[in-house]
Amino acid sequence: MTYSLDFRRQVLKSIDDGMTYVQAAEFYSLSPTTIQNWKRRVHSKTTRQTKPYKIPDDVLLNDVKEYPDDYQYERARRLSCSKTGIYHALKRLGISQKKDLGTSKSISNKKSSLSEISLIVLFSKAIPLCIWTKVALRLKPYVLMAMRR
Numbered sequence: 001m002t003y004s005l006d007f008r009r010q011v012l013k014s015i016d017d018g019m020t021y022v023q024a025a026e027f028y029s030l031s032p033t034t035i036q037n038w039k040r041r042v043h044s045k046t047t048r049q050t051k052p053y054k055i056p057d058d059v060l061l062n063d064v065k066e067y068p069d070d071y072q073y074e075r076a077r078r079l080s081c082s083k084t085g086i087y088h089a090l091k092r093l094g095i096s097q098k099k100d101l102g103t104s105k106s107i108s109n110k111k112s113s114l115s116e117i118s119l120i121v122l123f124s125k126a127i128p129l130c131i132w133t134k135v136a137l138r139l140k141p142y143v144l145m146a147m148r149r
Helices: 005-016 021-028 032-040 057-066 072-079 083-093 109-124 129-138 141-148
Strands: none
Touching: 005 021, 005 032, 021 032, 057 072, 057 083, 072 083
16 A cells, blocks of 8 residues: 555654654554655655557557467567567467467378378278278378368
8 A cells, every 4th residue: 555645754754853663653553664665765666557568469460360370489580579478468469379270380281181192092902900990090080081071
């Protein structure tokens, strides 16, 4: 709790008039340490309402729209700031980093097409059913869904 400047000056005036720190602390219901701190600095410390942001919101929103699937370290490189700064800015804007599997660059088209080709080759060579099952269990669900079509 911040006390008013008038109250602080009144307490310090009574100290200057001869009251001890302990007597003033008991009389005004304060801590002696608080009074000593006031003696060093009468005015209260000013605080900012909000922190200054290095990453402007509109720039980050445009970057997210332009590159929706980029990792935070890639955004940090582009916007010349830290990964932690990107994390806090995205959190401040309420942007989630959940990826869409349809457009995700973590699932490349080459990988899925190679898996489909290997399935076709395995199936065409009539490999025994137990080996076919082992291979099918290792594949991702989206590859198996593509094979049904």
